[in-house]
Amino acid sequence: MAIKILSSAFDPWHETQQHQQNQLEAGKYGATASFVGTMRDFNQGDNVAGMTLEHYPGMTESYLQKICDEAEQRWPLIDCLIVHRVGEIHPNDPIVLTVVWSAHRKAAFEACRYLMEALKTRAPFWKKEDMAEGHRWVDKNTPG
Amino acid sequence: MSITVKFFARLREQVGKAELILDDASDLQSAHDIQSIWNQATENMPMPDNTLCAINMEYSNTDAPVKDGDEVAFFPPVTGGSYLGHHGGHHGNNHGN
Numbered sequence: 074m075a076i077k078i079l080s081s082a083f084d085p086w087h088e089t090q091q092h093q094q095n096q097l098e099a100g101k102y103g104a105t106a107s108f109v110g111t112m113r114d115f116n117q118g119d120n121v122a123g124m125t126l127e128h129y130p131g132m133t134e135s136y137l138q139k140i141c142d143e144a145e146q147r148w149p150l151i152d153c154l155i156v157h158r159v160g161e162i163h164p165n166d167p168i169v170l171t172v173v174w175s176a177h178r179k180a181a182f183e184a185c186r187y188l189m190e191a192l193k194t195r196a197p198f199w200k201k202e203d204m205a206e207g208h209r210w211v212d213k214n215t216p217g
Numbered sequence: 218m219s220i221t222v223k224f225f226a227r228l229r230e231q232v233g234k235a236e237l238i239l240d241d242a243s244d245l246q247s248a249h250d251i252q253s254i255w256n257q258a259t260e261n262m263p264m265p266d267n268t269l270c271a272i273n274m275e276y277s278n279t280d281a282p283v284k285d286g287d288e289v290a291f292f293p294p295v296t297g298g299s300y301l302g303h304h305g306g307h308h309g310n311n312h313g314n
Contacts, residue, residue, distance in 0.1 A: 110298055126297070127225060127226050128297075129223070129225055129271075129274070129290060129292065131274055132271060132274035132290070135274050157297065168298070169297070169298050189298060192297055192298055193295075193296075193297055193298035194295070195276075195295065196295060196297045197225065197271075197292060197295050197297075198295055198296060198297025198298075199225060199226035199227070199292070199293065199295060199296055199297075200296045200297075201226070210226060210227040210293070211296045212293075212294070212296075213294055213296065
């Protein structure tokens with residue numbers, strides 16, 4: 074299991090490949106499910122140049138760990154990986170990566186979804202949009 | 218008696234400070250819960266309805282007791298994960314995932 078909070082851009086496919094190569098035993102897992110949340114560019118809605126992600130160092134890692142532990146108790150998983158950006162983020166930047174490895178696809182799909190939904194409601198991250206005229210805090214997340 | 222108080226995101230900006238220490242020198246009252254810590258740390262600013270609290274990095278209720286050495290944090294609802302836009306809902310779904 075690995076939790077990473079990164080303050081600079083990351084490549085989710087490289088992170089996945091690297092974790093799989095270093096931490097997983099070949100032949101033991103049959104399903105890998107991943108989710109990548111990326112900041113889109115804005116052809117609809119408001120014109121937002123970027124955003125800043127703030128977090129509560131220490132509590133963030135602790136809650137991401139709890140969420141992974143819960144998933145491992147609920148499904149028969151082999152491993153989990155969560156990577157989350159903080160700091161300045163630009164359109165097209167990956168914001169979050171969740172990956173689950175298991176023997177079969179049902180557990181991998183369900184646990185991967187669980188990690189994302191639990192993360193959005195409990196991990197202490199806050200988004201602030203950077204606008205031409207200043208900043209504004211994002212007030213709430215929406216259901217997936 | 219010493220309590221570390223932290224504010225994050227919008228609350229940090231509203232209160233005007235990120236962190237402070239309440240101790241005997243700042244007349245910290247002997248009996249207190251999170252609400253009283255908020256009152257002292259913010260000089261009786263009204264606490265916004267949706268404020269979340271944590272003691273030692275665990276979510277807590279506003280009536281939870283606070284003890285010497287605790288770290289108390291106040292912050293707005295969390296908004297991690299994928300980008301969903303300012304207003305959420307229909308508008309946000311136009312450019313989120």
